Amino acid sequence: MTPAVDAAGGACDFSVVGVDRVSKHYGRRRALARVSLTCHAGTITGLFGPNGAGKSTLLGLLSTLLKADEGRVCYGTRTAGEWGDPLRARVGVLGHDLYLYGDLTARENLRFFGRLYGLEGAALEARIETALAGAALSARGDDRVSGFSRGMRQRLAVERALLHHPRLVLFDEPFTGLDDASVRRLAARLADLKQQGTVVVMSTHDLDIAEDMVDSAVCLRNGRIVEIPAEGGSLRERYRAAVGAGE
Amino acid sequence: MKLGDRLIVVLLAVSGLMLTASPYVIDTAPYEATMGLVQRIFYYHFPMAMTMMLSAIVCGAASAWFLFRRSERADHIAVAAAEMAVVFGVLTLITGPLWARKSWGVWWVWDARITSTFIMWLVFGSYLLLRRFGGAGSEVLAAAVGFFGMVLVPFIYYSVNLWKTLHPSNSVVPSLPTSMGIPLYYCWAAFTLLFVALMSVRIRLERSRGWLERAYRAVED
Amino acid sequence: MGVLKAAWWIARKDLAVEIRSRELIYTAMFFAVACLLIFAFAFVEGRTTIRNAPAGILWITIVFSGTLALGRTFERERQAETLRALLMTPVERPAIYLGKLLSLLILLGSIQVVVVPLVGLLFGAPILRAPFMLMGLLALGTTGFATVGTLFAAMLTRTSSRDVLLPVVLYPMSLPALVGGMQGTLWIFAAEPNYELVQTWLAMLVFFDAVFLTLALWTFAPVMGE
Numbered sequence: 001m002t003p004a005v006d007a008a009g010g011a012c013d014f015s016v017v018g019v020d021r022v023s024k025h026y027g028r029r030r031a032l033a034r035v036s037l038t039c040h041a042g043t044i045t046g047l048f049g050p051n052g053a054g055k056s057t058l059l060g061l062l063s064t065l066l067k068a069d070e071g072r073v074c075y076g077t078r079t080a081g082e083w084g085d086p087l088r089a090r091v092g093v094l095g096h097d098l099y100l101y102g103d104l105t106a107r108e109n110l111r112f113f114g115r116l117y118g119l120e121g122a123a124l125e126a127r128i129e130t131a132l133a134g135a136a137l138s139a140r141g142d143d144r145v146s147g148f149s150r151g152m153r154q155r156l157a158v159e160r161a162l163l164h165h166p167r168l169v170l171f172d173e174p175f176t177g178l179d180d181a182s183v184r185r186l187a188a189r190l191a192d193l194k195q196q197g198t199v200v201v202m203s204t205h206d207l208d209i210a211e212d213m214v215d216s217a218v219c220l221r222n223g224r225i226v227e228i229p230a231e232g233g234s235l236r237e238r239y240r241a242a243v244g245a246g247e
Numbered sequence: 248m249k250l251g252d253r254l255i256v257v258l259l260a261v262s263g264l265m266l267t268a269s270p271y272v273i274d275t276a277p278y279e280a281t282m283g284l285v286q287r288i289f290y291y292h293f294p295m296a297m298t299m300m301l302s303a304i305v306c307g308a309a310s311a312w313f314l315f316r317r318s319e320r321a322d323h324i325a326v327a328a329a330e331m332a333v334v335f336g337v338l339t340l341i342t343g344p345l346w347a348r349k350s351w352g353v354w355w356v357w358d359a360r361i362t363s364t365f366i367m368w369l370v371f372g373s374y375l376l377l378r379r380f381g382g383a384g385s386e387v388l389a390a391a392v393g394f395f396g397m398v399l400v401p402f403i404y405y406s407v408n409l410w411k412t413l414h415p416s417n418s419v420v421p422s423l424p425t426s427m428g429i430p431l432y433y434c435w436a437a438f439t440l441l442f443v444a445l446m447s448v449r450i451r452l453e454r455s456r457g458w459l460e461r462a463y464r465a466v467e468d
Numbered sequence: 469m470g471v472l473k474a475a476w477w478i479a480r481k482d483l484a485v486e487i488r489s490r491e492l493i494y495t496a497m498f499f500a501v502a503c504l505l506i507f508a509f510a511f512v513e514g515r516t517t518i519r520n521a522p523a524g525i526l527w528i529t530i531v532f533s534g535t536l537a538l539g540r541t542f543e544r545e546r547q548a549e550t551l552r553a554l555l556m557t558p559v560e561r562p563a564i565y566l567g568k569l570l571s572l573l574i575l576l577g578s579i580q581v582v583v584v585p586l587v588g589l590l591f592g593a594p595i596l597r598a599p600f601m602l603m604g605l606l607a608l609g610t611t612g613f614a615t616v617g618t619l620f621a622a623m624l625t626r627t628s629s630r631d632v633l634l635p636v637v638l639y640p641m642s643l644p645a646l647v648g649g650m651q652g653t654l655w656i657f658a659a660e661p662n663y664e665l666v667q668t669w670l671a672m673l674v675f676f677d678a679v680f681l682t683l684a685l686w687t688f689a690p691v692m693g694e
Binding site: 314315366369370373376377380381382384385387388391392394395396398399402403405406407409410 | 616619620623624626627628629632633636637639640641643644647648651668669672676679680683687690691693
């Protein structure tokens with residue numbers, strides 16, 4: 001890897017990110033069955049569905065960490081394999097597990113990952129300060145993450161995922177453990193990302209919070225996309241209609 | 248029956264017949280005075296050890312192919328060969344001590360060849376354990392074990408040889424009198440055929456299992 | 469950003485975590501000392517250690533505490549799925565492997581700083597007879613063990629029965645490195661040391677380490693690919 005990573009990563013095409021008839025199975029269990037989805041730059045796509053519906057698997061495929069058994073995952077016109085390592089420099093992922101080292105401080109966590117994403121020196125330090133401010137953790141930047149509450153960790157994890165200014169943002173349950181103020185801040189953050197032309201895909205159970213944020217809602221059930229009716233009340237009601245009352 | 252299946256049946260039949268006839272062929276070999284009847288174990292022991300080596304190499308090569316190309320076929324070959332390596336390894340490790348008892352007066356001797364075989368057996372045993380208990384995706388991990396196991400062979404032989412040597416050396420086989428050589432090569436051929444036959448059956452089974460898995464998923468879709 | 473630089477950052481991060489918690493160094497060292505105690509009951513007759521036993525005692529202790537350390541370093545990366553996070557950075561895969569290997573070697577080295585003198589002290593092993601050769605054997609043998617161990621521990625993090633599978637896979641696989649280290653040490657500690665044989669074992673270890681490090685770097689990406 002060379003300093004050109006940033007530039008090379010920047011050259012990757014994120015105007016549209018799509019999965020095309022993608023299937024993924026673990027042994028005999030089908031996690032995704034011929035799912036197709038297109039996400040455009042400057043939009044937020046919400047993934048909904050019951051536990052085990054395939055949301056995390058879909059995010060895993062988009063993050064390049066999982067490989068599809070069938071079908072293609074495309075960034076612009078090319079697949080991850082064709083773009084190579086630099087593609088990952090432009091993807092930011094917030095996982096269900098938070099990807100933070102408990103024995104490191106908030107600042108050290110950000111610095112470590114920032115470096116691996118090719119950031120250095122004063123630019124990196126400046127971004128770390130902005131990120132800590134964004135997570136409302138400026139005062140606790142030198143405290144170990146293991147002493148943080150779930151909400152604080154979640155806020156830090158969001159900033160960690162966005163530190164390298166990704167063009168594709170993948171959030172798995174970003175609202176977990178957040179209080180109202182933090183949720184509002186995250187909503188504002190998402191609006192900024194949208195403004196900047198980032199592709200955002202997020203999965204969540206929190207339909208009420210997500211309703212106003214997402215541009216398009218996709219519902220997964222048993223590894224398949226279920227249509228959410230366009231009409232018929234709030235997102236929660238329409239989701240219920242799509243998935244079935246039992247869920 | 249398809250041509251491939253017919254071939255498997257023929258292979259099984261031929262190797263089975265050859266092995267059934269093998270005692271008669273071995274009987275033609277001269278009686279070895281010092282070792283007596285036990286010497287005849289050698290006609291099975293050596294071919295089985297060689298078959299184990301062959302299995303190990305096949306497993307390693309197929310594992311490497313699977314690791315870098317992700318070919319399902321290569322994976323089928325690798326599992327089949329790993330099982331063969333373990334089975335023929337056990338047989339080698341059982342017949343070896345029988346020989347050792349007569350030759351050296353003890354059941355187990357930590358001589359170079361036996362120890363190396365034992366280590367190889369452990370490596371391919373761990374391959375199977377990993378596949379059995381590793382959960383989903385363990386075939387890739389097992390492939391790394393198979394591949395490393397193959398590369399390990401010369402190191403094991405070198406280090407164990409350097410450690411100690413008691414076993415009759417490699418030069419025994421080519422210098423055997425023809426009367427002993429013929430039954431030996433006959434048995435070797437029989438075991439190699441058996442290896443090919445069992446491999447084909449096992450690969451076929453693995454392939455059917457793949458089809459079944461796909462069918463299951465197709466039904467669920 | 470070069471592969472080595474990224475590897476160094478990952479190693480430094482591991483060391484920072486370890487220095488802060490000191491969990492591994494304390495537990496692994498305590499475990500090593502406990503091993504030595506058990507060996508005392510097996511290999512000490514009267515007041516003296518059985519001939520040729522110290523080399524084995526030393527290496528088995530290294531291997532056991534090494535396995536413990538290996539499992540734990542990767543357990544740490546699994547707790548908040550940080551290994552996944554590392555794999556999602558644009559860093560080339562070999563850098564991740566090298567970083568983990570480097571931090572593990574430093575850790576195992578610091579355990580040996582305590583264990584080796586203890587073996588000399590408690591079992592009367594002549595550890596100062598050929599100090600550089602002994603250090604060479606320890607460094608190369610441990611490297612061989614860790615080279616194979618890091619690869620397999622990393623790939624086993626995703627499986628559920630990793631605790632049992634790691635030693636099952638690792639011990640036969642790293643055997644040439646252990647035999648080399650053990651036999652070399654034996655010939656240093658022997659009543660009549662044979663330095664020529666020690667050198668042969670050293671050469672074998674160099675060769676083993678080089679081959680398996682190359683292979684591990686080569687296979688790390690496809691193995692961790694998913």
